[in-house]
Amino acid sequence: GAVVSQHPSWVICKSGTSVKIECRSLDFQATTMFWYRQFPKQSLMLMATSNEGSKATYEQGVEKDKFLINHASLTLSTLTVTSAHPEDSSFYICSARDLTGVSNQPQHFGDGTRLSIL
Amino acid sequence: TQLLEQSPQFLSIQEGENLTVYCNSSSVFSSLQWYRQEPGEGPVLLVTVVTGGEVKKLKRLTFQFGDARKDSSLHITAAQPGDTGLYLCAGVRDTGRRALTFGSGTRLQVQP
Numbered sequence: 079g080a081v082v083s084q085h086p087s088w089v090i091c092k093s094g095t096s097v098k099i100e101c102r103s104l105d106f107q108a109t110t111m112f113w114y115r116q117f118p119k120q121s122l123m124l125m126a127t128s129n130e131g132s133k134a135t136y137e138q139g140v141e142k143d144k145f146l147i148n149h150a151s152l153t154l155s156t157l158t159v160t161s162a163h164p165e166d167s168s169f170y171i172c173s174a175r176d177l178t179g180v181s182n183q184p185q186h187f188g189d190g191t192r193l194s195i196l
Numbered sequence: 197t198q199l200l201e202q203s204p205q206f207l208s209i210q211e212g213e214n215l216t217v218y219c220n221s222s223s224v225f226s227s228l229q230w231y232r233q234e235p236g237e238g239p240v241l242l243v244t245v246v247t248g249g250e251v252k253k254l255k256r257l258t259f260q261f262g263d264a265r266k267d268s269s270l271h272i273t274a275a276q277p278g279d280t281g282l283y284l285c286a287g288v289r290d291t292g293r294r295a296l297t298f299g300s301g302t303r304l305q306v307q308p
Contacts, residue, residue: 121301
């Protein structure tokens with residue numbers, strides 16, 4: 079079945095560091111990927127929609143200069159948290175949808191990246 | 197404010213009991229999905245409902261989509277400790293972009 083891989087799964091770094099998270103669709107192509115953030119004991123909140131070959135679409139309240147998204151190929155989207163601070167510590171999850179074949183296919187989620195900023 | 201409200205937020209029951217989780221909204225969704233999430237992992241899709249009034253069964257889990265496509269419920273029969281987890285409903289409003297709006301979540305704990 080369709081698989082989405084995220085890397086790294088866990089990262090700890092100092093305040094002020096920029097961190098890059100990768101999201102790959104392993105056996106299908108995805109022109110659109112989604113990035114979510116989840117704080118402890120809370121639900122997933124959509125941050126942005128990553129579009130292959132064009133600019134990402136950010137949700138209201140999400141700083142595009144803080145969370146840089148690049149979707150350079152049909153199987154890879156990256157989220158870079160620039161100059162990360164402790165308040166950026168969270169669980170970041172990506173998802174992708176296989177656009178080929180049957181319509182209305184569900185989104186497939188990665189296993190998430192736990193980011194801890196000291 | 198959460199677009200999709202789930203209730204209850206937390207539920208602790210004994211093995212063998214039945215339970216129902218509700219997902220309510222004032223907005224219409226083109227489809228609605230239910231996920232279960234384990235700690236430290238991404239959500240795993242359980243079911244997708246598309247048609248108003250639709251009922252789907254997955255072993256001991258029964259999912260229903262409201263007639264007006266604004267609400268849904270998940271009923272678990274004879275809960276088992278393996279059912280423990282965070283249950284999330286998620287709806288698609290924008291049929292073009294198909295971004296998911298997640299519910300507030302229901303944390304279920306089934307005691308052996």
